[in-house]
Amino acid sequence: MAKKKNKPLSDEAIAALLEAVISEGVGYQDSQLAKERETVQKYYDGKLPLPSHKGNSKYVSNDVFDKVEGMKAMILETFAAGTRIGTFDPQSSEDVEPCRIATDFCDYVMFRQNDGYGVFNDVIHDGLMFRIGVVKTWWDKNVEEIEEEFENIPEEELIALTDDDDVTLDTLEGHNDTGLFSGSITRKVAKSQVKFKCLPSEEFGVEPQASCLDDAVCWHKQRKSHSDLLKEGYAPSEIDKIGDDADGWQTDIEALARFEAIGADRIGGTADLQEATKKVWVHEVYADLDVEGTGKTKLWKITKAGGVILDKEQVRKRPFRVFAPLRRPHSVYGTNWAHKMIPTQNSRTVLVRGILDHTVHTNNPRYTVLKGGLSSPNELMDNRVGGIVNINRPDSVKPLEQSNLNPFVFQTIGLLDFDAEESSGVSQLSQGLNKDAVSKQNSQALVENLTSLSMQRQKIIARNFAEQIVKPLFLDIYELVLENEDRYCLYEVAGNWVEVDPTTWEERKDFTISLKLGYGENEKETAKWLEMDTILDSNPKTSPLYTIEKKHAVLKNAFLAKGIKDIDTYLERPEKAQPPQPDPLAVKQLEIEDKKAEAAVMQAKAALIKIEMAKADADQNRELAAAKLQADHALKADKLDIETREIDLKEHVAIEELDIMRKAAEVRAIASPSA
Secondary structure (H helix, E strand, O other), X not given: OXXXXXXOOOHHHHHHHHHHHHHHOEOOOOOHHHHHHHHHHHHHOOOOOOOOOOOOOOOOOOHXXXXXXXXXXXXXXXXXXXXXXXXXXXXXXXXXHHHHHHHHHHHHHHHHHOOHHHHHHHHHHHHHHHOOEEXXXXXXXXXXXXXXXXXXXOHHHHHHHHOOOOEEEEEEEEEOOOOEEEEEEEEEEEOOEEEEEEEOHHHEEEOOOOOOHHXXXXXXXXXXEHHHHHHOOOOHHHHHHHOOOOOOHHHOHHHHHHHHOOOOOOOOOOOOOOOOOXXXXXXXXXXXXXXXXXXXXXXXXXXXXXXXXEEEEEOOOOOEEEEOOEOOOOOOOOEOOHHHHHHHHHHHHHHHHHHHHHHHHHHOOOEEEOOOOEOOHHHHHOOOOOOOOOEOOOOOEEEOOOOOOOOOXXXXXXXXXHHHHHHHOOOHHHHOOOOOOOOOOOOHHHHHHHHHHHOHHHHHHHHHHHHHHHHHHHHHHHHHHHHHOOOOEEEEEOOEEEXXXXXXXXXXXXXXXXXXXXXXXXXXXXXXXXXXXXXXXXXXXXXXXXXXXXXXXHHHHHHHHHOOOOHHHOOOOHHHOOOOOOOHHHHHHHHHHHHHHHHHHHHHHHHHHHHHHHHHHHHHHHHHHHHHHHHHXXXXXXXXXXXXXXXXXXHHXXXXXXXXXXXXXXXXHHHOOOO
């Protein structure tokens, strides 16, 4: 059997197909979800529950409001309080700086070019109240025309001015006497950028039983005037075919519930006073369709108003991001978080109303009056302080007996508080420590642990928000800039303008949420990095490896953990860092120490000179003493020699005298023979 060939879908067939899906889709104006959202909105505004009787107390407990705002405040403070939400993950050491620039630029787009804080607030609110919060992201093509005038410029400047393709010459006037020109031009300035917004709950819809948006038919419906469609470039002939297709917008129960609190839910307005201001429903539908009849579906963006297809465009992905605080597996819509608080609000309201009514009845009881016992019944009905009531008998007036207040009422209210904490995950510890949480027996660590445990439900919802909205939104911004931006961009960081060239960017798929979601975890993270800086700087083994670049990176992480983003205001970049300048006091102290050292050196030199002089004198004295000793020895030797010579001489003289005497005797003997 021959296979049946598919036929291309006509615009009429596409419109009929999509209309069938939209009318049956989740989020339609008369669906069960819309009624649930209306009820939750009324409980949030304190309109429900209604009093049982006309004369009862009108008090309404605000459990839904308190729990929604408590949870929203925690998540919003975490993600929009000025701290760095996350970073793109570098693939190599060379990729660190590009990742930092991409992170800063996407953060600039989110919180400076767009109202990131407001969008986060609305998405969290819608998610808690209406099961999901929806963010739509797109590239907004916008060209602004600026009119400029010029006067008395030469022909060369005129040619250079009008040579730009973005400049149109409107008027020109030449001055023959001077050869100069005057006139006016219109300059086109590109203002295209990434935009995102939170869609109202009634404007987003998805096909029934959709498990996720990746393969489901989903749409964004909004009211637009004929003038709006003309500005968007649609042909007037196509717009005229739409007719009046805005039926039902004035009775949308979700929108009416949202404006009921301020009394703006009245039907009427001036939208239909002129043809150009008439509103029509415009559906921007994203669906996988075989439009061309090839047998293979592709993702199409189809703009439809009534039964008219205004535009068809093949796209890569759906522009919606959905936040479901309480995720329900295999379903786009999670569990309604705020709806869980309605039973508590009903019960608490009834109990407190009973207490108030009992108090009123006790202070102003009803009376039994004996027939004919009062002279004037008006005197009893006029409940003035000190008023007089004339009675005919002592037992004419008696207070009507009423039962006492049930003593378990207050215990029941306490039980409701505990039940509300269990259901919502928002406890008194996470909202602010009460007097019972801090005592002499509770250490700081114990209190922090109790607080962190009480925040488990909040942390899970915050992580759902991070993974479902924040991370995809950063990746969407990066991708849209990468695809559409073809010029240099300037963005401001801490008062400094930084130039970025998105044309050089690479595709990225990794973004890490780096927030600390527990009690005091930011302070712990800051202390961790400061402790790391101290360890690396003081350890003699690691200090040579701890360069100025590494130190800057560690301190930068400490600043970011503390929530300080303008780091360059307090820390100079390593490449611009000047060599450390000496402390003037330290320099002066060093000069004093140098002078003291110099004086000590001079004193040491003087002492050394004295020692040398003393040593020289001692040497000289030793030489003199030796010379003297030698002279004394020589003198003694000479003296001894002289004495020896004198002795020898005396001996010689004596011998000579003896010899002379002997010879004289011999002569005398010769002369005197008779002897």
